[in-house]
Amino acid sequence: MSVSAFVRVPLTTLIVVWAALQGTSVQTEQRGGTVQTDNVQPVNSGANPYRVIRDWAQFTSEGRPWGGSNGVAIDRDGKSVWAVDRCSPGTTPGCVGSKANPVHHFDASGKEIRSFGGGMFVWPHGIHVDRDGNVWVADARATSPDDLKKFPGEDNKGSVVVKFSPDGKVLMTLGKPGVRGNPPEALTDPTDIVTDPRNGDVYVAESHTDVTDPNLVARISVFDRNGKFLRVVGRTGTGPGEFRTPHAIEFDSQGQLIVA
CATH class of the missing domain: 2.120.10.30 (TolB, C-terminal domain)
Known part of the structure; x- marks a missing residue:
């Protein structure tokens, strides 16, 4: 298990990154904290200005x-x-x-x-x-x-x-x-x-x-x-x-x- 960090990212940056990903078939695999959470997709009811940095510490x-x-x-x-x-x-x-x-x-x-x-x-x-x-x-x-x-x-x-x-x-x-x-x-x-x-x-x-x-x-x-x-x-x-x-x-x- 590792500690993860959360950092603020401007919403415009998130939109640009999302749009760029839609135009490519290349997918980057990001390891989760555990086997059980590797394939769990985040669900947010509101705007989320944070992104996860795995294995930060x-x-x-x-x-x-x-x-x-x-x-x-x-x-x-x-x-x-x-x-x-x-x-x-x-x-x-x-x-x-x-x-x-x-x-x-x-x-x-x-x-x-x-x-x-x-x-x-x-x-x-x-x-x-x-x-x-x-x-x-x-x-x-x-x-x-x-x-x-x-x-x-x-x-x-x-x-x-x-x-x-x-x-x-x-x-x-x-x-x-x-x-x-x-x-x-x-x-x-x-x-x-x-x-x-x-x-x-x-x-x-x-x-x-x-x-x-x-x-x-x-x-x-x-x-x-x-x-x-x-x-x-x-x-x-x-x-x-x-x-x-x-x-x-x-x-x-x-x-x-x-x-x-």
């Missing part, structure tokens, strides 16, 4: 293919890009038993600047860059009994949020690695993080629990900028202010928290 330092990826964020410089991957193709086993770095920083051209976090995560999910340029990563799983049979000694990883400096130094960990539970002691399969740009409070979306689990956890846990637990927003359910598996969170320009 590559792992030059480790020289390996992309693993499953679920998180991307723009650096505070407005140009470079941060992303996480799960160390191995597909969804399992993720980063369990791997020393590959799952946190990556790319410049505006897609060239890798640095990567870090090897041996720290189980299943990286969300990533966020705060107003100071620090990088937050959510680890949405703890190791399972099956994982531990294959990879003994990996029980002290997962179900946490880790705050890094831009060069990869660990500055803070929310939750207890390898333990699923309730804040302030632990988190349950956190999926995403965002910081309040006004005061630095940290909002953590939980969880990645199976919705059929009778003990389903679904909430937003809030901490201050120093990691002190403050409160919980929402609860498990399907009514107003309730969640099933909150997967992504962000603040809008009005300071309102948006939860997906």
Whole structure:
């Protein structure tokens, strides 16, 4: 799997290119992200000023293919890009038993600047860059009994949020690695993080629990900028202010928290 970039293209350019293609029988094959999507044609209900650049970002330092990826964020410089991957193709086993770095920083051209976090995560999910340029990563799983049979000694990883400096130094960990539970002691399969740009409070979306689990956890846990637990927003359910598996969170320009 690879990260793709989207760039704006003037509509007139698109029209010219389309017209030119109509006058030739030559077709250029463009590889898709997966076998399943190679032949899928885009369907847009409105004007789309973007085009896809396949394989925009590559792992030059480790020289390996992309693993499953679920998180991307723009650096505070407005140009470079941060992303996480799960160390191995597909969804399992993720980063369990791997020393590959799952946190990556790319410049505006897609060239890798640095990567870090090897041996720290189980299943990286969300990533966020705060107003100071620090990088937050959510680890949405703890190791399972099956994982531990294959990879003994990996029980002290997962179900946490880790705050890094831009060069990869660990500055803070929310939750207890390898333990699923309730804040302030632990988190349950956190999926995403965002910081309040006004005061630095940290909002953590939980969880990645199976919705059929009778003990389903679904909430937003809030901490201050120093990691002190403050409160919980929402609860498990399907009514107003309730969640099933909150997967992504962000603040809008009005300071309102948006939860997906």
